[in-house]
Amino acid sequence: xxxxxRMEQIEALLADDPDDAFLRYGLAMEHASxxxxxxxxxxxxxxxxxxxxxxxVPAYLQCGQAxxxxxxxxEACDVLRAGVEAARRAGDxxxxxxxxxxxxxxx
Numbered sequence: 001x002x003x004x005x006r007m008e009q010i011e012a013l014l015a016d017d018p019d020d021a022f023l024r025y026g027l028a029m030e031h032a033s034x035x036x037x038x039x040x041x042x043x044x045x046x047x048x049x050x051x052x053x054x055x056x057v058p059a060y061l062q063c064g065q066a067x068x069x070x071x072x073x074x075e076a077c078d079v080l081r082a083g084v085e086a087a088r089r090a091g092d093x094x095x096x097x098x099x100x101x102x103x104x105x106x107x
Contacts, residue, residue, distance in 0.1 A: 002034070004034060006030050007034075010023055010027045011027065014027065019050060021050070021051050021059075024046065024047045024050070025047060025056060025058060025059055028043035028044045028059070028063075031043060032062070032066060037067075037069045037070050038070060040063075040066045041063055041066045041070065044059045044062055044063035044066065045063060047059045048063065048082075055089075057086055057087050057090055057095045058095065059083075060079055060080065060082060060083025060087070060095075061080070061095060061099050063079045063083075064076045064077075064079045064083065064102055065102065067079060068102070068106060073106050076102075077103060077106060077107060080099045080100075080102055080103040081103065083095070083099045084099045084100055
């Protein structure tokens with residue numbers, strides 16, 4: 001899939017600050033917008049791993065959604081379950097509810 005100018009901008013910023021969760025999330029969303037769900041998942045899984053001690057909760061929902069689009073339902077369920085737990089620990093009831101809803105619809 002072709003890289004967009006926006007992807008290149010974000011990647012340049014990430015070169016200066018590789019731990020910026022918001023930039024990494026933005027890069028994943030750019031891949032999703034370009035229809036490259038596999039790369040979106042790769043970037044989000046990297047983000048989830050990088051933020052394990054302080055989870056970036058939206059990454060779990062987006063990763064689950066991209067995995068569903070790729071027909072990788074079992075993996076999506078695993079990511080969403082982990083996301084529900086991360087959201088619960090973070091006190092993010094909205095994200096927790098969204099992930100539980102998606103999880104219920106695919107299990």
